Amino acid sequence: MQHQPDLENKLKVVLCWHMHQPHYRDGEDGVYQLPWVYLHALKDYTDMVWHLEKEPNAKAVVNFAPVLLEQLDEYQQQIHQWLSDGTVMSDPLLNWVSGAESIPDDIEERVKIAEACQKANAATIINIFPAFREMVDLLNDSKLLDDHSHTLMGYLTEQFFVDLLVWYHLAWMGISLRQDDSRIQTLMSKKRAFDEEDRRLLMLIIAEAVGGIIPRYKALQDSGQIEISMTPYGHPIVPLLLDFQSLHEAMPHAPMPSYDQYPGGLERAHWHMKKGIQVTEHYFGKKPKGVWLSEGAVSDAAIDFLDQYDIAWSASGEGVWRHSCEKSHIDQHDLNSKRALYRPMRPTGNKCSLFFRDDGLSDLIGFQYKDWRAEDAVNDFANHLTNIANFVCKDGEQHVVSVILDGENAWEYYPDNAYHFLMALYSKLSDHPRVELSTFSEVLQQGVKPRDLPSIQAGSWVYGSFSTWMGEPDKNKGWDLLVEAKQAYDKKVADGDMTAVQQKQATEQLAICEGSDWFWWFGGYNPSDSVRDFDHLYRSHLRKLYQLLSLESPSSLDQPISFGGGEMENSGTMRRN
Incomplete structure (x- = not known):
């Protein structure tokens, strides 16, 4: 029946x-090479907790990587410190948008700003704001980012780059922040000519949003x-x-x-x-x-x-x-x-x-x-x-x-x-x-x-295997470099000539190098720009480890591991099963 x-x-x-999010601070100079921790904080971590707050009968599991929690905390501390006494932050985009550092006259640096302010899905983040879209169109229609036309960057005013930076950050604001914080709407309605007061207000909004994330999730945890x-x-x-x-x-x-x-x-x-x-x-x-x-x-x-x-x-x-x-x-x-x-x-x-x-x-x-x-x-x-x-x-x-x-x-x-x-x-x-x-x-x-x-067959949530992290030439090369660094670490620890502080620093640096993200991005199927960024960061973190061990880093760390060149769905950040 x-x-x-x-x-x-x-x-x-x-x-x-x-x-x-992985550890984005450059191993050698401590500068955040990519802004994804605080940008996703503004757009996604705020919205995701807000949706749950709006529907108290809903339940969910939220999994946080500890290395992300530490970076969220560090960002809110640095932004509050800048607001308090003007201390320069470790993120170049935040320094430029806040005015902690002036918009550079150097053409190559201006190109970096222009490129950074277009790192977003244009259809949903750039195009929906006409004032922002106009600035991006100016850059692209005039081919200002073309390698042979960089000198044209010199004709753009400092105010243009200030406005571009402010709009990039406004565009990354989550729907919840835009709905609940009238200050954001005030800034958006101004459209152009953002001044020092506007930029400081933007930084205050960012500080409050990033600083509120962990307490808000904790409150939902504590309520069950x-x-x-x-x-x-x-x-x-x-x-x-x-x-x-x-x-x-x-x-x-x-x-x-x-x-x-x-x-x-x-x-x-x-x-x-x-x-x-x-x-x-x-x-x-x-x-x-x-x-x-x-x-x-x-x-x-x-x-x-x-x-x-x-x-x-x-x-x-x-x-x-x-x-x-x-x-x-x-x-x-x-x-x-x-x-x-x-x-x-x-x-x-x-x-x-x-x-x-x-x-x-x-x-x-x-x-x-x-x-x-x-x-x-x-x-x-x-x-x-x-x-x-x-x-x-x-x-x-x-x-x-x-x-x-x-x-x-x-x-x-x-x-x-x-x-x-x-x-x-x-x-x-x-x-x-x-x-x-x-x-x-x-x-x-x-x-x-x-x-x-009775038995587990080892694998991951991606394809049920470890193919995303090992088993391909570039990924295996990344592991070889990590193993060699770990061997150097083990020998130095065994020699016993490091202080407790030095060993602690080296051990924490090793942990960053052991993260999964570096291997995720290695391989010809990923977008070349992202592969370049993560390749650079990984080798920088390994060089920092050797530096903390008081050892010269091998010349192999001066050569790129992977170049990419593919066109992955969702820019390679997610995998479909």
Whole structure:
């Protein structure tokens, strides 16, 4: 007899937003090379918390990378310091827009400003503001950024660059800030000729917005509306730190780096974990119950590792789920129908439960719905959930759908920073007769029983493998340089001729170098401008490590690792599964 849907048993849905930015300060001069921490703070971290504040019946998990939290804190401190006594900040764009540093006369520096102020999705961030669009059109129509026409930059006034910088920052303001802060509307209505008072007001708005982010998320955590989780400190790929050979579980024929293992990888994974917990506790007041291992990268060894910290849950992608189910000989019907996807799993012998991302639903939000009417997109999403509920919620069984995606980069491609979509999404799901928004910890506490998983096939949320970080010549070269730096670090520590302060500085610098983002960008398929920026930053961080070890950096760090040249979707910041 066919079982009928249990209409009283709601399908639990967890929306998990992953907030992450790598360490953008140049290793050698300490200058922020890219402004994405504070720009995403203004546009996305403010909007995402605002939507939750507006819909108190909604719930979500928000995952913060600790290295992002530290940078948010540093930015708000530096901006407040400048407002207080004029101390120059570490970010060149902020120094120029504030007037802490004058607009340069040097043509090459002016070109840098003009290029930096166009780093945005034009359709949704530049074109919607006519005053901003006119300045960008002037630059492009006159070919002022052409290599052979740089001298024309000298004909533009200093005021032009001030106005361009102010508009770039106004355009990155989130919808919530524009709606709630009349000062932003006042600045926008002025359109041109921004003066010293206007620029100072803009910096005050930025300081308040960035400084309010962590307290606002903490307030929602403390009220029980959201769950805060974390990644290990520097966002490393933990399974690869533990064992390079885990690459071959999903890609048995992929070429390896020149070295068989990362030296002392287990010790380094523990360092990132302990430091991550320390930072998260500092900002949010308690140890997180869940850990999104960087990039959803899991393995049997990585889950054993999490058990040592009494972590209740972790999560990965649908590719890892499928490969692991096949390896564990899970019932083929449950696999083909995806029924098994909607229960957490617990690897045999472990305490930590695993949730698995519904790639289809997550990628609809990440990539497809930006082109839909918000109402149609939300109705479509809700219909998918209703169909899942009708299929799996039978005979009292409880199930959960995990929707996990980047919490910052997707919205740039939506009209109005996804304002209409997110408002409708939270409203619809908070009042849905078949759906209950929850968090991963609540799901476990409320009786959704994890299913036994005999074995994990190592992989990440991207393609169910580690191909985005290892197994390709440029990526492997990046690992070789890191291993050599780690060997130099180990020898210096073993020699015992560093002070405690020097060793602490070197250890923290090593953690930055171990982050996943550098390897993400290496490869010919990524946009060349982004590859150049991250290649430069990575080698700068490695050179800084050698400097802190009082060693000369190898000449190999003077040569680019990767050049890119591809055209990836969403500028390469996200991957579709």
